Amino acid sequence: MPQTxxxxxxxxxxxxxxxxxxxxxxxxxxxxxxxxxxxxxDRTLExxxxxxxxxxxxxxxxxxxxxxxxxxxxxxxxxxxSGGPRRVSVGYLALVGVDAxxxxxxxxxxxxxxxxxxxxxxxxEPVAARxxxxxxxxxxxxxxxxxxWARIVFxxxxxxxxxxxxxxxxxxxxxxxxxxxxxxxxxxxxxxxxLDHRRIVATAIGRVRGKIAYRPIVFELLPPVFTLSELQxxxxxxxxxxxxxxxxxxxxxxxxxxxxTGGRRxxxxxxxxxxxxxxxxxxxxxxxxxxxx
Amino acid sequence: MPQTxxxxxxxxxxxxxxxxxxxxxxxxxxxxxxxxxxxxxDRTLExxxxxxxxxxxxxxxxxxxxxxxxxxxxxxxxxxxSGGPRRVSVGYLALVGVDAxxxxxxxxxxxxxxxxxxxxxxxxEPVAARxxxxxxxxxxxxxxxxxxWARIVFxxxxxxxxxxxxxxxxxxxxxxxxxxxxxxxxxxxxxxxxLDHRRIVATAIGRVRGKIAYRPIVFELLPPVFTLSELQxxxxxxxxxxxxxxxxxxxxxxxxxxxxTGGRRxxxxxxxxxxxxxxxxxxxxxxxxxxxx
DNA sequence: GTAATAGTGTCTTTCAGACAGTATGAC
DNA sequence: GTCATACTGTCTGAAAGACACTATTAC
Numbered sequence: 001m002p003q004t005x006x007x008x009x010x011x012x013x014x015x016x017x018x019x020x021x022x023x024x025x026x027x028x029x030x031x032x033x034x035x036x037x038x039x040x041x042d043r044t045l046e047x048x049x050x051x052x053x054x055x056x057x058x059x060x061x062x063x064x065x066x067x068x069x070x071x072x073x074x075x076x077x078x079x080x081x082s083g084g085p086r087r088v089s090v091g092y093l094a095l096v097g098v099d100a101x102x103x104x105x106x107x108x109x110x111x112x113x114x115x116x117x118x119x120x121x122x123x124x125e126p127v128a129a130r131x132x133x134x135x136x137x138x139x140x141x142x143x144x145x146x147x148x149w150a151r152i153v154f155x156x157x158x159x160x161x162x163x164x165x166x167x168x169x170x171x172x173x174x175x176x177x178x179x180x181x182x183x184x185x186x187x188x189x190x191x192x193x194x195l196d197h198r199r200i201v202a203t204a205i206g207r208v209r210g211k212i213a214y215r216p217i218v219f220e221l222l223p224p225v226f227t228l229s230e231l232q233x234x235x236x237x238x239x240x241x242x243x244x245x246x247x248x249x250x251x252x253x254x255x256x257x258x259x260x261t262g263g264r265r266x267x268x269x270x271x272x273x274x275x276x277x278x279x280x281x282x283x284x285x286x287x288x289x290x291x292x293x
Numbered sequence: 294m295p296q297t298x299x300x301x302x303x304x305x306x307x308x309x310x311x312x313x314x315x316x317x318x319x320x321x322x323x324x325x326x327x328x329x330x331x332x333x334x335d336r337t338l339e340x341x342x343x344x345x346x347x348x349x350x351x352x353x354x355x356x357x358x359x360x361x362x363x364x365x366x367x368x369x370x371x372x373x374x375s376g377g378p379r380r381v382s383v384g385y386l387a388l389v390g391v392d393a394x395x396x397x398x399x400x401x402x403x404x405x406x407x408x409x410x411x412x413x414x415x416x417x418e419p420v421a422a423r424x425x426x427x428x429x430x431x432x433x434x435x436x437x438x439x440x441x442w443a444r445i446v447f448x449x450x451x452x453x454x455x456x457x458x459x460x461x462x463x464x465x466x467x468x469x470x471x472x473x474x475x476x477x478x479x480x481x482x483x484x485x486x487x488l489d490h491r492r493i494v495a496t497a498i499g500r501v502r503g504k505i506a507y508r509p510i511v512f513e514l515l516p517p518v519f520t521l522s523e524l525q526x527x528x529x530x531x532x533x534x535x536x537x538x539x540x541x542x543x544x545x546x547x548x549x550x551x552x553x554t555g556g557r558r559x560x561x562x563x564x565x566x567x568x569x570x571x572x573x574x575x576x577x578x579x580x581x582x583x584x585x586x
Numbered sequence: 587g588t589a590a591t592a593g594t595g596t597c598t599t600t601c602a603g604a605c606a607g608t609a610t611g612a613c
Numbered sequence: 614g615t616c617a618t619a620c621t622g623t624c625t626g627a628a629a630g631a632c633a634c635t636a637t638t639a640c
Binding site for chain 2: 616617618619620621622
């Protein structure tokens with residue numbers, strides 16, 4: 001009997017709270033919501049993703065949903081070795097607002113995405129994980145090519161850090177055998193996830209970071225009314241970077257992607273004006289987003 | 294018996310000749326090379342794509358290969374209506390050099406990709422297809438929302454034309470019922486393709502255009518030695534835009550993505566210096582590409 | 587008053603686009 | 614010489630980043 005194919009859908013559900021981007025995992029395991037694609041039931045792959053989220057999170061309401069990538073390598077599920085079916089998974093990215101996220105059901109746990117990718121957060125200096133990295137790279141003395149590549153994707157030489165290359169960085173560490181999934185015992189390079197779920201999350205993070213500049217996806221994660229500082233902190237948390245306040249403010253104002261509500265919000269210092277997303281930009285500008293760079 | 298899933302791979306093979314980007318179709322039909330994913334044989338989805346290309350093109354050698362998107366909507370293959378399996382297709386983009394393309398086997402036909410998307414080529418003014426478009430948009434009088442959206446994605450109002458939005462434009466025309474696949478008899482909006490293959494090609498064109506600026510993929514399509522004019526014409530043909538010669542030249546020179554060979558090439562006018570790709574840029578710059586914008 | 591955050595204005599550097607003009611070949 | 618293409622230098626305006634500074638609250 002020939003080996004069979006089993007088509008599944010896996011979803012990276014993302015929200016932001018307390019300046020921390022979070023990924024939804026099923027309770028007890030570092031595992032993404034996932035399940036079989038059922039053609040008789042699921043009219044589209046995207047609807048399958050919505051169904052699975054609803055079933056496995058106690059009815060979480062998802063706004064934005066986008067296909068990421070399809071993973072089909074042999075032995076990505078080790079059960080294949082002992083005769084299991086070939087599992088091909090279509091990965092999806094879902095964004096949920098902070099309010100909806102709080103209403104998620106019992107069986108789920110929100111995890112800081114930087115728990116899995118500590119080297120991706122450069123908001124605080126010095127980045128402990130990033131210096132550990134420099135050590136690993138230096139130790140790859142045997143392979144000049146690999147070392148140079150590592151310097152590039154990790155921005156260790158003069159070349160600038162590219163926040164979107166999350167998957168490349170993860171795969172390089174996998175290659176070097178320094179992450180737990182590649183067999184490294186007691187790895188300090190982030191917590192492992194089940195199967196290849198960390199690859200899927202890496203893909204999601206890269207996609208979010210790449211898209212934020214030319215699509216208004218941050219607003220899927222924010223409450224309807226927010227201050228510019230809150231907007232900035234949210235973008236910073238996703239990008240893993242600190243941004244210059246005044247410039248960020250000007251950039252956002254120029255693109256007219258938000259408008260004042262007229263309201264104010266108390267803070268520790270001067271109260272902040274509140275803003276809301278301006279959907280009209282979608283009809284005005286071809287690629288409205290929030291600049292990071 | 295529940296409906297079964299059949300996983301396939303479909304490939305958009307692209308080359309450029311005579312300032313014309315071309316898509317490989319199987320002879321006699323406007324159909325992409327495609328076939329079943331065979332888990333016992335194909336270690337990865339990408340290897341399945343390579344196998345299918347080799348089998349269906351008389352051994353065409355493919356360099357660059359990249360996953361595009363996975364298509365799984367119900368009834369994307371009409372045979373489903375009469376009990377056929379649900380066909381889920383993973384789309385791939387392949388780039389082949391002009392020399393390899395000439396060596397492709399008997400059963401294939403290279404087709405100008407603008408035969409399927411005439412409105413995407415804005416190198417010559419006026420763009421016949423583009424003005425026809427303006428008419429369709431104006432005729433969508435019933436739906437203000439749709440009309441505004443059309444103006445944006447087709448760049449008909451002040452907003453600038455975004456060359457990457459190929460799929461959005463095709464889907465809008467589908468929505469409006471103006472393409473043959475949506476049932477329009479005698480449509481002037483490009484030649485139809487089999488099933489949803491035109492959607493897949495649209496995805497490929499958008500990907501190529503988006504990637505050209507920050508990855509050196511044009512060089513996959515060019516011969517090893519070329520003039521700057523040839524490089525410019527190739528980029529222009531892919532982007533569907535005319536570029537300013539002197540600025541293009543400066544841009545390319547600054548990024549150090551090419552180097553002189555020392556040779557010259559005869560043309561109708563002054564002979565041109567020849568260049569080659571400089572692989573070292575990959576180690577120097579984080580995102581080397583050829584600027585279009 | 588101080589501390590803390592919100593917000594404004596200006597300067598500088600970088601880079602994309604426009605443009606004017608020169609160079610080198612075929613004929 | 615003309616025609617055609619290759620190539621160079623310079624100007625300009627938009628945008629990104631750095632920075633100095635002011636504003637408004639709590640305490």
